[in-house]
Amino acid sequence: MAHTITANNGGGMTEPLNVIDYSAELASRNVTYDLLDGSLGTVYVPPRPRSGTLRLVYQNRAAAHAAVALHKQPASFTYISSELAEVSMTYALEGSVRLIQDATVGLWYVEVGFQEVTSGL
Numbered sequence: 622m623a624h625t626i627t628a629n630n631g632g633g634m635t636e637p638l639n640v641i642d643y644s645a646e647l648a649s650r651n652v653t654y655d656l657l658d659g660s661l662g663t664v665y666v667p668p669r670p671r672s673g674t675l676r677l678v679y680q681n682r683a684a685a686h687a688a689v690a691l692h693k694q695p696a697s698f699t700y701i702s703s704e705l706a707e708v709s710m711t712y713a714l715e716g717s718v719r720l721i722q723d724a725t726v727g728l729w730y731v732e733v734g735f736q737e738v739t740s741g742l
Contacts (some may be wrong), residue, residue, distance in 0.1 A: 622705050623639070623702065623704045624636060624639065624640050624677075624700070624702050624703075624704070625692035625700070625701045626677075626688075626691070626698050626699070626700050626723070627651040627698065627699045627701075628691055628694050628696045628697075628698055629696050629697045629698060629711070630695075630696035630698060631695045631697060632691065633683070633687075633694075635677070635687060635688045635691050636681070637677035637678050637679055637684075637688065637729050638673050638678045638679060638680055638728075639677075639678040639733075640675055640676065640677055640678070640700075640702065640708075641649060641676050642674070642676040642695060643674075643675060643676070643704045643708055644673045644674050645671040645672065645673035645708075646671070646672060646673055646692035647668035647669065647671060648668055648669045648672065649668050650666040650668060650669060650724055651664065651665055651666055652665070652666065657717070663739050664714075668738065669736075670710075670736070670738065671710065671735075671736075671737040672715055672734075672735060672736045672737065673706075673734075673735060674716075674732055674733065674734055674735070675732070675735060676701070676730055676732050676733075677727065677730065677731040677732075677733065678681070678728055678730055679728065679729040679731065680727070680728060680729070681733055681737055682722070684729070685720060685727070685730070685731050686720070686728035688731045689718055689720055691733055692714055692718045692733055693718075693723070697711055697712065697717075697738055698711065698712055698713070698714075699711050699735075699737075700712060701736075709742075710735075710737045711737065711738055711739075712735035712737050712738060713735070713738050714733065714734065714735065714736075715734045715735055716734025717732075717734055718731065718732065718733050718734070719731070719732040731737050
């Protein structure tokens with residue numbers, strides 16, 4: 622499969638047909654101060670790791686519901702994409718998980734809010 626998401630607690634995995642509408646952002650952690658002379662002072666800090674949304678595509682209801690159940694676990698998850706290695710990561714659930722049925726094309730979507738983490742813990 623081209624896309625695999627695995628719970629790092631050994632609680633299972635899912636292989637969506639595709640991952641579409643991947644969106645991610647890096648939040649700045651720089652700190653800017655007003656100085657007494659009217660100028661600005663800035664402390665430069667690397668941004669937070671990526672956060673955003675993955676939209677997972679499934680062909681049937683059972684697989685989509687299993688993906689939702691997988692993301693209910695108190696664990697981090699490893700996402701591996703053989704199609705686009707740059708989006709592979711370890712992440713924690715951030716925000717919400719949303720289940721969507723598209724009856725017009727017969728597909729199910731699972732939207733997962735994520736925060737990239739630097740360890741699997």
